[in-house]
Amino acid sequence: xxxxxxxxxxxxxxxxxxxxxxxxxxxxxxxxxxxxxxxxxxxxxxxxxxxxxxxxxxxxxxxxxxxxxxxxxxxxxxxxxxxxxxxxxxxxxxxxxxxxxxxxxxxxxxxxxxxxxxxxxxx
Numbered sequence: 263x264x265x266x267x268x269x270x271x272x273x274x275x276x277x278x279x280x281x282x283x284x285x286x287x288x289x290x291x292x293x294x295x296x297x298x299x300x301x302x303x304x305x306x307x308x309x310x311x312x313x314x315x316x317x318x319x320x321x322x323x324x325x326x327x328x329x330x331x332x333x334x335x336x337x338x339x340x341x342x343x344x345x346x347x348x349x350x351x352x353x354x355x356x357x358x359x360x361x362x363x364x365x366x367x368x369x370x371x372x373x374x375x376x377x378x379x380x381x382x383x384x385x
Contacts, residue, residue: 265297265346268326272349275320276302281313281351287366297346301362303354307337310351314340317349 273284281302289296304310314331321329321344330343338356342349350362 263324268324268344268347269298269300271324272300272317272321272344272347275317276300276313276349279313279316280309282354283357285363287363289366292366296343296348298348299362299366300347300349301352301357302349303352303357305354307353310340310353311337313351314342317342317351 269286273286276284281304284300284302287299287301289299302313304313311334314334314337318329318331321327321342326344331340332343333340338353339360340351342351350357352360
């Protein structure tokens with residue numbers, strides 16, 4: 263399974279758990295740390311912790327190991343390192359403060375299209 267397929271599975275998983283504003287950032291040519299970054303929001307620290315723990319189990323079932331996690335103490339921002347895919351889980355106000363999408367040069371119109379496509383998919 264390649265990293266793009268893994269991204270789709272992670273996005274679908276997070277969507278099924280009611281994560282919000284899920285965005286994928288292609289890091290090709292921008293970073294050697296990973297191929298993709300996924301950013302998603304939850305409504306509370308408790309929800310972010312649940313996303314992280316369930317995502318870790320899901321990734322293990324896919325055979326992705328090792329998986330490293332940072333930020334489980336406060337759960338305002340949890341980073342899940344799944345090798346070629348890095349996942350950032352945020353509370354909305356923390357996500358807005360750090361605005362990783364802007365840092366990595368994501369076109370905001372593209373972000374809106376991704377969110378719209380995911381919303382349309384649910385209908």
